[in-house]
Amino acid sequence: MIGRVIAIALNTFREAIRNKILYGVLAAVIGLNIFAVVLGAMSLAEEARIARDVGLAGVSLFGAMTAIILGVSLLYAEIQRRTIHVILAKPIWRHEFVLGKYAGMAVTLTLLVFAFAVALALMLWVTGYGFDENVAKAVALGWLEVMLVAAIAIFFSSFSTPFLSGIFTFAIFFIGRSSKELEYAANKAKDPVLRVIGKGALYVIPDLHLFAVSGGEVDGKAVSVHATFVPWAYVGHAALYAFAVAAVLLVLAIVVFSRRDFS
């Protein structure tokens, strides 16, 4: 089984790195880091804060956007282009195919986030602000979020078109990032129906706010990448959450994909 999953993963990785969009995203992130330096220089004694914030936002947002772009067509394109006919006629189970596709995308996105982090580190090093432990934790959280967004995208891709999957995944990303605001709104809602819908959404939609906590509160304490940030234990818990939710989404994608006819 492992050999077949690796074969699909390697092929998915090969497809991604031969995709010019990826290099465009990388160029955009490098550009954003340069922009962060310029923006920092224009600010009043906030150079370090702006450089870090803009750089980390680039890692997180561009990583998530790339996960959505690559993920939404991951399974659908195979069906639409009928490349899947050649693959599934081989001695491979459908769950192995889905796992291989996700693994290939995960490797691609990991390397991409690593490249983003290197660009950020270079920018911080050139400007003299340093790539400290807090930034490393924030990058790790950003990477976990990207892995989870990729699983959301692949889940939608198992039954929907890339366009709709893109809309659904982006909506989940947006709502998941706003989970604190959604929780507040649900608690304050006077209409019981709205309250139930809001609370239900909190259970169903992955809590992506967990991965972007800088500037917010954790366990009642303010956390910031510029001052006191979350401990590594928090990153560990966030990793467990990300991989558990991703596993559930992959199982759902496998169930849907296994029941499909490829005509």
Next chain:
Amino acid sequence: MADTVLAVENLSKEYRTSFRRKRVRAVEGASFAVERGEIFGFVGPNGAGKTTTIRTLMGLIRPTAGRCVIFGEEVPAPGARSRLGFLPESPYFYDYLTPRELVDLSGRLFGLDRATRHRRAEELIARVGLADAADRPLRKFSKGMLQRAGLAQALVNNPELVVLDEPMSGLDPIGRKEVRDLILWLREAGKTVFFSTHILPDVEAICDRVAIIAAGKIQEVGQVGSLLDESLVGTEIVVRLRPEQSLDGKLPDGVTVRDRSPEDVTLFAGPRVDVTDLLVGLAAAARIVSVVPRRDTLEEVFLRTTREAKS
């Protein structure tokens, strides 16, 4: 006892249309079996149910009723799939791959080790005539070249059974000849070949047995020769009259004069006429120049069967 490699048993497949959810029956109660070592043609017009049947065989779609069995294992069964090679209709491959990478990927999925994959890739790419293009991306390939690359990936595991869906479709005469030669080469190598097509001269030239499918139902299954034997439409006899002789009043019922030249007379005897008796009867008045049985071509059998299925 015949060694059945592939069996389709009472297979039916029903689809629902996207919007109106109307039921469409693509295949209905299809049954046939392919024996080891034969070239089996699966013949039918476009939309007859050939591709649906093949995709069901490959486990890509689930039957509504009935079942498919490959090497004694019910589809879908990866165990059986490890012993077969498949080339889909109008194959779409990852166009960023080269033929070498495509064959390698295929070999990985069959669990072949690196050395075997490398050796098989070299052998097969050369065998299908793509040695000069082995490192060129597939997106730059013509349809015929893609078909050949597809054959190479289908054969990487040295399969016992090769399933080809419309392998000659869209190819020029030279391409068709190459694919025909490859199929014959596979038979010589002891493989069983099951292929669908609507190009009948190819079937007539290379198949041992055929199944004709029309409107989702199997209409005929049999050896190409016996299908053609059953389709005798008459016998054409050319005779040269002896001096002072004529055929007037000497022709039995069912025999007509087709052509008359100063020297020869061409007769046509219907399928029920006893040709031996006729020849004996004619011998006194004429010398027999030629006797040619006239049969439907497979194309005519096919068209008649298809017409009957539609009516």
